[in-house]
Amino acid sequence: MDSTSRKLTNICDVDRISDLPDSLLIAILALLPIKPAVRTCILSKRWRPLCESLPNLDFVDVRNSGINFTNFVDKFLMRRLNDLKITKFRLICSGGDYYRDRVDEWIMNAVGRDLKAIVLVISFPDLCELVQDFFYMCTGVEVLLLRGKILLEIPENVKFSRLRVLSFHNVRISSYESVGKLLLNCPVLEDLDIVHCKWLTGNSFSICGSALKRLSYCLSSDDEEFVLRTLIDTPRLESLKICSYTCGDNDILFKGNLPFLKIAVIDIYNNEIPRGVDCVFGLLKKINHVKILNLSDHTVQIVSLAYDNELRTGHYEFPPFHNLTKLLINVKDYCHETLLDDFLQNSAKLESLEFPQGLVCTSLHESFRRSWGWSQSRVPKCLCAHLKTVYIRKFHGINEELAFVKYLLAYGSALRSVSIEISNLSKDAEAWQELLNLQTESTTCKLNLIDENGKCFL
Template structure:
């Protein structure tokens, strides 16, 4: 007896949400009902390494890269404008940046709440500006070595509570520009971040957990985080800390390296 197919659609969609997108898509060949279920799955987990196997030279084959990009296009087309909860995208050099940005904008338009982006397309790649004007994002993770291009007044992330910036380049105080647009932010994790030299400040009235891991040297580093409860700070020691507002701090871990 096929007990799985007798389950209600809502439960089957919940089960499919734990699969990778490729695995979930394979179920659509079972029947028309399963095709419709796949179109309603609220999570997308897209990883080009699942398609571009680590066999020597396979990634460089244009037909394989094209097959991966066409697959993602088809998945998004099948789902139409159905709501989406989580979106994870991992892709490396060779994938078309314009298509990557269209995928990201597609899920943003569908009200995605949790987004995890690991995009290794080189230093010239820029995220679409729509990422930073979302009214639905609650969690945002960005992991890649490319610069952020942020303009004050063009950023708004009112619902964002968790932000991770891994191996990102932030120049000219852009980190603080971003934090100023996140009034509900509670957790900030910036491992391996590349910040501009000179003065840097982390200022947030709502922030409760802060993790910094960087090899930058700063003349001055300030913390204006009155609600912060937990601080993990691994960094070269700055010459000065002009502002240290940590009135509610209850847990901290510091690992410093001296400057000579």
């Protein structure tokens, strides 16, 4: 064996990884899923206490492993020293009830170790009620995420002095009022998700948070007798998502304006007149400081009802959006012809305009379609001075769409780019040739004809 080969052999014989300090090895193991991390125990005796000291415990059973999953979690937690802290505990259980009676013990084992974040996703056939002391034992956590078939009985006097992130998804909650009281006892809460939860009692709900920066609130019910009054008092809010799919007599009210709001997604479905219209216009007035606004097709349809029923007077008029720089407006079933014009007239600083679902509803007969209402003598200020980019998806080449593009190119003095997704448009169609002509004639603005993957046609 030559000297070079001997050197390579000596290098391979050295276990340099095991020479690393424990803190670095634990940090490396923490990057792995928990089962592969545990398998490193077979490398040497030194590795066993390392994997048992992992700060983040992530137990996931999505294959209904039953007894195998139960044994793995039991053995892992049993071997772990009682004085070792846990930074994050995540438990995802779906399917059967094989280990339902073990879940409480696993959770209590984790919350008693100075836990910082807990994530529970439970999908048993029946509701899983958390142990009575769960909330009292979690008062020191910073992140609490609960999802699935979980029944929550929230105590009145529990306080989360460190909680920054709270998320309830599809859980069953004893009452609206209990969550409202809980939020009052979360002084540093910044991020709140309450999405498609079911409630046993109550008809009023308060979302209050002086430190809250992000709120996602989604409510759904097909019960016509369902009544809920939601009051939102979050003066520092920066990001807002409101989804409400209800048939009953419901309100979402803001106590004050949101001067720091940057992003808002509004998705309201309630065709009750004037209740649905009143709700949407009330929201628009409170969020008029927003910079980026995304309106769902449901919301657009409700706003259009105000025009059709001659309600767009007084408090139904559009507020000025002085800070709005990007507007996404979704059109699926119906949109009134002058709606967009009203938005642009009241958004002087608008720089970007997108139509994620296209410009018109092609499922309607052409006699029922309405084009965007424009007036050459009333060109929106933003179109002349600030609007730089327009993106249109699902372009079909009908007359209403072509007229809109021509108007943009004719009066968009600040326009730099108009992108049109034409994946459904045949190259033999007259509209295709007309777009190519516009592309050639346009000088200050670049007209991009692209496919559904964003690739430009040459």
